[in-house]
Amino acid sequence: PSGAHVAALVIGTGYGGAVAALRLAQAGVDVHMVEMGMAWDTPGSDGKIFCNTREPDYRSYWLRTRTKAPLNYFLGFPIDRDIPRYTGILDAEEFGGITVYQGRGVGGGSLVNGGMAVTPRRENFGAVLPSVNPDEMYNVYYPRANAELGVGTVDPAWFDSTACYQYARVGRKHAQRSNFPFVFVPDVYDWDYMEQEAAGTVTKSALAGEILYGNNHGKKSLQQTYLARARSTGRVSVSPLHRVTSVAPASGGRYTVTVEQLNTTGAVTTVKTVTADRVFFAAGSVGTSKLLVRLKATGALPNLNGEVGRGWGDNGNVMCGRANHLWDPTGALQSSIPCCGIDNWAAGGAFAEVAPLPTGIETYASFYLSITNNPNRAQFSWNAAASRVDLNWQAAWKQPSITMAKTIFDKINSKEGTIYRTDLFGTYKIWGDHLTYHPLGGAVLNKATDNYGRLTAYPGLYVIDGALIPGNTTVNPFVTITALAERNIEKIIATDL
Numbered sequence: 494p495s496g497a498h499v500a501a502l503v504i505g506t507g508y509g510g511a512v513a514a515l516r517l518a519q520a521g522v523d524v525h526m527v528e529m530g531m532a533w534d535t536p537g538s539d540g541k542i543f544c545n546t547r548e549p550d551y552r553s554y555w556l557r558t559r560t561k562a563p564l565n566y567f568l569g570f571p572i573d574r575d576i577p578r579y580t581g582i583l584d585a586e587e588f589g590g591i592t593v594y595q596g597r598g599v600g601g602g603s604l605v606n607g608g609m610a611v612t613p614r615r616e617n618f619g620a621v622l623p624s625v626n627p628d629e630m631y632n633v634y635y636p637r638a639n640a641e642l643g644v645g646t647v648d649p650a651w652f653d654s655t656a657c658y659q660y661a662r663v664g665r666k667h668a669q670r671s672n673f674p675f676v677f678v679p680d681v682y683d684w685d686y687m688e689q690e691a692a693g694t695v696t697k698s699a700l701a702g703e704i705l706y707g708n709n710h711g712k713k714s715l716q717q718t719y720l721a722r723a724r725s726t727g728r729v730s731v732s733p734l735h736r737v738t739s740v741a742p743a744s745g746g747r748y749t750v751t752v753e754q755l756n757t758t759g760a761v762t763t764v765k766t767v768t769a770d771r772v773f774f775a776a777g778s779v780g781t782s783k784l785l786v787r788l789k790a791t792g793a794l795p796n797l798n799g800e801v802g803r804g805w806g807d808n809g810n811v812m813c814g815r816a817n818h819l820w821d822p823t824g825a826l827q828s829s830i831p832c833c834g835i836d837n838w839a840a841g842g843a844f845a846e847v848a849p850l851p852t853g854i855e856t857y858a859s860f861y862l863s864i865t866n867n868p869n870r871a872q873f874s875w876n877a878a879a880s881r882v883d884l885n886w887q888a889a890w891k892q893p894s895i896t897m898a899k900t901i902f903d904k905i906n907s908k909e910g911t912i913y914r915t916d917l918f919g920t921y922k923i924w925g926d927h928l929t930y931h932p933l934g935g936a937v938l939n940k941a942t943d944n945y946g947r948l949t950a951y952p953g954l955y956v957i958d959g960a961l962i963p964g965n966t967t968v969n970p971f972v973t974i975t976a977l978a979e980r981n982i983e984k985i986i987a988t989d990l
């Protein structure tokens with residue numbers, strides 16, 4: 494309620510926020526989490542909490558009147574459709590040169606993501622987080638994060654026999670024939686559940702095309718892991734459909750936090766003010782960066798340092814499809830949970846996931862999301878005239894990603910005698926180079942903050958999410974975001990409380 498005081502206020506309920514809430518509560522601190530998205534704990538009139546990728550409805554997108562599917566064409570035809578404006582689960586946030594996809598709701602990105610839970614190769618870690626001791630990460634915090642998140646790997650024998658991974662086996666065959674290292678990718682999806690889906694003994698989720706707008710079964714999102722444990726301490730409360738708009742110093746070393754309550758059309762119904770001893774920014778790379786840049790520029794937190802807003806990257810995301818020969822069908826039934834990849838990071842700067850196209854029909858397409866070593870970094874800045882935060886990413890800055898992804902797929906195409914698909918992102922467009930799923934940076938560790946996420950000009954303010962990571966993790970990012978949050982909160986609890 495307005496006027497309340499809390500010991501610790503956490504902005505956002507994604508990976509960073511969930512780690513902070515659990516560990517603070519376990520240390521005896523009362524925590525209140527503020528989340529702009531919905532709770533996603535109540536079924537709709539169809540009996541389901543989440544909608545399917547094949548039938549996106551009002552639940553699919555955050556405050557849009559038309560879907561904006563990442564893969565927005567099929568056979569050259571646009572597939573987006575009109576939907577009612579609603580506080581849906583997936584935000585396709587548009588900046589000048591890039592669309593940034595993010596989860597909205599209690600659980601953040603864990604609600605919408607593929608669950609791929611990948612620890613970077615140790616030899617690459619120095620480039621991911623140069624100021625962090627790799628020994629403590631690989632001995633303590635990565636194992637802790639993987640255990641709490643419930644990470645597992647597909648049973649290779651089942652993988653070899655199940656119809657739903659035929660597309661992945663085709664991906665493996667093509668990778669290996671071109672001499673690329675093929676790797677299984679761990680995931681937080683419950684692999685036993687998926688085997689039961691294939692056997693027909695449980696309600697299908699991964700095998701029913703559920704993913705981008707939520708999974709009704711099988712996926713261990715943060716709601717089932719960190720957030721469940723945090724709530725069970727009895728010290729953590731959550732306010733969904735509440736958006737933080739300001740944090741400013743108050744008397745006694747506290748902070749005044751301004752929060753808007755939203756209804757499901759996105760309208761503000763109430764504005765509340767609370768005070769907090771400590772505030773953790775866990776609104777995601779984009780959410781945290783936008784807040785900090787605006788609060789610095791508009792005078793609420795003027796002493797934030799000049800690194801705030803800098804060092805943002807897209808994790809080098811780029812998508813593409815290949816057209817297979819008719820003797821290489823990829824299967825009408827495809828698990829929406831990817832389980833393998835092609836690792837050409839050392840030689841070509843690209844790690845490509847073999848991704849599904851769960852359309853329900855045979856497409857003869859192989860589809861890939863590549864994570865590449867794109868060196869470009871963008872900056873958030875306050876646009877006073879328009880009263881908004883802009884990001885200066887340029888569309889052309891994806892070219893290094895395309896070049897790196899081509900080190901894999903040009904070679905495979907030449908070996909297999911195949912070509913790129915040109916019908917998935919438009920008409921005669923090969924590369925899905927207009928988007929990212931993996932925003933990182935904007936309040937970089939040891940630059941905008943100290944080496945543990947403290948905003949040192951303001952004791953009691955912390956960043957604890959993907960904004961800390963300088964733009965690239967060499968693999969999918971959430972295990973690294975979680976492990977870094979575990980490291981930082983342990984230090985903060987030991988020394989600041």
Ligand code: FAD
Pocket residue numbers: 504505506507508509510527528529530594595596597598599600601602603605606607608609610611705735736737738775776777778780781784930931932957958959960969970971972974
């Ligand atoms: P988030 O998880 O983004 O959480 C931030 C939360 O803060 C959100 O819930 C947001 O609604 C809330 N918020 C924002 N602003 C405010 C505000 N002002 N007030 C209140 N609340 C606010 N990563 C992987 O590792 N593996 C994958 O397989 C994978 N697949 C992905 C697929 C898709 C479609 C997408 C979109 C992402 C995927 N990712 C994947 C990326 C991963 O989900 C993110 O890196 C991760 O969620 C970021 O964690 P975070 O804690 O930084 O923030």
